[in-house]
Amino acid sequence: xxxxxxxxxxxxxxxxxxxxxxxxxxxxxxxxxxxxxxxxxxxxxxxxxxxxxxxxxxxxxxxxxxxxxxxxxxxxxxxxxxxxxxxxxxxxxxxxxxxxxxxxxxxxxxxxxxxxxxxxxxxxxxxxxxxxxxxxxxxxxxxxxxxxxxxxxxxxxxxxxxxxxxxxxxxxxxxxxxxxxxxxxxxxxxxxxxxxxxxxxxxxxxxxxxxxxxxxxxxxxxxxxxxxxxxxxxxxxxxxxxxxxxxxxxxxxxxxxxxxxxxxxxxxxxxxxxxxxxxxxxxxxxxxxxxxxxxxxxxxxxxxxxxxxxxxxxxxxxxxxxxxxxxxxxxxxxxxxxxxxxxxxxxxxxxxxxxxxxxxxxxxxxxxxxxxxxxxxxxxxxxxxxxxxxxxxxxxxxxxxxxxxxxxxxxxxxxxxxxxxxxxxxxxxxxxxxxxxxxxxxxxxxxxxxxxxxxxxxxxxxxxxxxxxxxxxxxxxxxxxxxxxxxxxxxxxxxxxxxxxxxxxxxxxxxxxxxxxxxxxxxxxxxxxxxxxxxxxxxx
Numbered sequence: 124x125x126x127x128x129x130x131x132x133x134x135x136x137x138x139x140x141x142x143x144x145x146x147x148x149x150x151x152x153x154x155x156x157x158x159x160x161x162x163x164x165x166x167x168x169x170x171x172x173x174x175x176x177x178x179x180x181x182x183x184x185x186x187x188x189x190x191x192x193x194x195x196x197x198x199x200x201x202x203x204x205x206x207x208x209x210x211x212x213x214x215x216x217x218x219x220x221x222x223x224x225x226x227x228x229x230x231x232x233x234x235x236x237x238x239x240x241x242x243x244x245x246x247x248x249x250x251x252x253x254x255x256x257x258x259x260x261x262x263x264x265x266x267x268x269x270x271x272x273x274x275x276x277x278x279x280x281x282x283x284x285x286x287x288x289x290x291x292x293x294x295x296x297x298x299x300x301x302x303x304x305x306x307x308x309x310x311x312x313x314x315x316x317x318x319x320x321x322x323x324x325x326x327x328x329x330x331x332x333x334x335x336x337x338x339x340x341x342x343x344x345x346x347x348x349x350x351x352x353x354x355x356x357x358x359x360x361x362x363x364x365x366x367x368x369x370x371x372x373x374x375x376x377x378x379x380x381x382x383x384x385x386x387x388x389x390x391x392x393x394x395x396x397x398x399x400x401x402x403x404x405x406x407x408x409x410x411x412x413x414x415x416x417x418x419x420x421x422x423x424x425x426x427x428x429x430x431x432x433x434x435x436x437x438x439x440x441x442x443x444x445x446x447x448x449x450x451x452x453x454x455x456x457x458x459x460x461x462x463x464x465x466x467x468x469x470x471x472x473x474x475x476x477x478x479x480x481x482x483x484x485x486x487x488x489x490x491x492x493x494x495x496x497x498x499x500x501x502x503x504x505x506x507x508x509x510x511x512x513x514x515x516x517x518x519x520x521x522x523x524x525x526x527x528x529x530x531x532x533x534x535x536x537x538x539x540x541x542x543x544x545x546x547x548x549x550x551x552x553x554x555x556x557x558x559x560x561x562x563x564x565x566x567x568x569x570x571x572x573x574x575x576x577x578x579x580x581x582x583x584x585x586x587x588x589x590x591x592x593x594x595x596x597x598x599x600x601x602x603x604x605x606x607x608x609x610x611x612x613x614x615x616x617x618x619x620x621x622x623x624x625x626x627x628x629x630x631x632x633x634x635x636x637x638x639x640x641x642x643x644x645x646x647x648x649x650x651x652x653x654x655x656x657x658x659x660x661x662x663x
Contacts, residue, residue, distance in 0.1 A: 127194035127224075128160040129185050130202045131169040143170055146200045153229055154198055163195045174207030174254065175384045177214075184556060189222050196225040202243070203250035212247045269363040269397040276363050280355055281335050281346075282306040282404050296306070296361065304405050305332055306356060307497060314414040320344050321469065328470040351418060357411035359403035362396040374510060434486035435460070435622060442625045443475040449482060453561045458482040460624070480624050489622065489632065490611060493605045497614075500596050528574045533568050 130146040154161050165188065169181035182205070188194060197219055199205060205215050219226050228231070231247075234240035268277045274294045284299040305327075312318050312326065327342045334342050355361050368385035405411055415635070429585040439447040439460045445467075447460035457480030467473075496502060539560065546556040606614070619634040 124157075124159045124196055124225075125165070125194045126154045126157075126161045127165040127167065127188065127197045128154065128161060128183060129167045129181065129197060129199050129204060131172055131174065131179070131181070133171065133173050133207075137189075141619055142166060146204070150198045150200060150229065153227075157227075159196060162194075164188075171382055173383050174203060174205075176381060177206065177208075177211050178381070182215075183233060184220060189224050190385050192222070194224065196227055198227045198229070201228050201230040201250065202247045203253070207251055207254040209244075209247050209251045212250070213244070238407065266397070273401070274363075274399050276361065276399075280353055281350055281360070282356065283401060296399075298402050298404065302335070303404055305629065306350065309347065309350060310356070310405060310410055310414055313417060314410045317417070320347055323347055325470040335485065348418065351414050354411070355401065356404040358402050358409050360398045361401055362398055363393055364391060364397050367391050432608065433458070433460070433482055434469065434608075434615065435482075435489060435619075438615070438619050439485070439624065441475060441477050441623045442623060445623060447480065450479065460485060476628055477624070485622075485624075485630070488630075489619075490615075492632075493615065498599045498603060524573075524586070532567065532570050532574075535563055535570070539563055 128147065128150050130143055130150065132143045132146075146165070151161060160439040163482050167181040167185040167188070169179045172179045173179075185197070189197070202212050202216075206212050216226050228243070232239050232243045234243045265275050274296065277285045277287070277294070282305070282509040283296050284297055286295050286297055288294045309323060309327075312323055313320075318326075322346075324342050324344070324347065330341075334339055334346055351355045352376070368383075369386035369389050370385050374386065416662075423613050433449045436449060437446075440572050441462040441464070442448050443462060443464060445462050448466065450464045458481070458565050460476045461479040462473070462477050464475045465473035469567065510528040542551065542556060542559050542563070546552045546553070551559070619632060621633045623631045623633075
């Protein structure tokens with residue numbers, strides 16, 4: 124019999140301890156003892172993948188191979204290797220059985236009879252219970268230690284070093300002598316010298332100071348800002364239980380496979396934080412507070428205090444593919460759109476050698492040409508014809524609505540005649556007749572008003588003719604001549620998709636002219652489907 128093998132461990136610690144290899148060795152020995160054959164392509168392994176997730180690369184390959192009939196029996200260490208969730212275990216085992224694959228677990232009861240199947244399922248439930256029990260024990264144990272002054276978190280901020288537990292001595296956090304001066308320098312640069320974050324990045328590069336864990340050799344804005352906002356340097360307190368792991372609602376990087384389910388974190392309530400004292404790095408609290416004021420001011424007002432309002436912000440691209448962004452002014456007072464690749468890589472040298480483009484010139488020329496295009500007689504004529512074509516289609520909808528309403532009016536007249544006959548024969552008394560005819564009159568007035576409204580709309584839709592483009596041109600010219608700056612921006616964002624600047628000064632603008640549709644679809648029956656009493660009963 125051709126066999127398949129599946130093994131899984133859930134943590135990197137288990138990977139380091141080689142428990143995955145021990146599983147594989149034990150399963151292979153059992154396969155050999157049963158006299159079955161195991162091909163290398165039928166060995167499926169998930170290293171460091173949580174059993175909570177059903178989507179795992181090794182598991183998916185195994186399930187696909189079972190569908191393709193590549194093995195006749197699947198061997199696992201126990202049911203918990205398939206999943207720690209009982210429902211997932213049952214799904215996978217049922218899939219295997221449906222495909223004629225025998226399921227063999229080394230440390231669970233073999234399900235040869237209905238009774239054994241129930242017993243094995245109970246063991247599967249205990250695998251799930253075991254996961255929950257272990258997680259709860261670890262959580263409570265960590266909280267107990269943290270509340271008794273034992274350091275749990277091994278993540279030391281920049282400027283500190285985590286010292287693991289050694290013998291009877293508990294773990295602790297100490298000052299890192301190589302990094303402490305860097306922290307003090309950064310706070311001094313920002314709080315005393317008042318330099319920008321960009322300049323901090325440049326100085327750190329010039330001094331050859333690398334970030335603690337970054338994949339890049341240079342500091343980026345994020346770690347520097349987090350360092351400046353970290354209050355541990357001022358009060359010497361780190362916290363355990365400050366955040367909790369949660370399932371990401373909007374993942375930044377949607378991927379098919381995740382090793383863990385809870386990939387995001389959220390801050391817990393302040394009263395749940397457990398403090399732990401560490402040495403202070405900043406001797407003066409006022410310096411930390413001053414830096415916070417500077418960062419708060421920059422965050423609140425920097426974007427609003429721009430000396431030049433870039434008309435094409437977010438739309439300009441370089442020929443290398445990067446965006447061009449506003450980069451302040453030079454000594455001559457000119458503002459430029461520069462390739463962001465240089466700015467993002469700073470203080471490293473960028474690969475793009477494209478020069479900056481004068482923002483005032485590009486903004487002015489773009490608006491001038493756009494205004495000329497929008498006021499062009501032929502362009503307006505084409506757009507008017509498109510709009511009229513849509514209006515003609517809408518007229519058909521309006522006319523169909525009129526026909527429906529007139530039919531309803533005819534039905535009301537017939538109904539009124541029936542009520543009159545019933546009153547004449549004595550079937551209805553005068554009060555009943557009045558009540559019924561009152562409701563009929565109300566509906567009749569409503570339908571007649573709707574017919575009149577539709578007739579007006581059809582007439583208005585037919586007023587605009589293609590030959591009136593001269594009047595449209597004059598109106599467009601007047602509007603564009605007196606348009607405000609914010610309205611210019613709105614028009615540009617409605618029309619322009621992308622502006623690409625090529626070396627040599629060539630400018631390519633890509634955009635579209637939106638045709639503003641009037642949605643005049645009409646359904647008269649729904650307007651009067653409920654009488655006023657019914658509306659009152661269902662009003663919320």
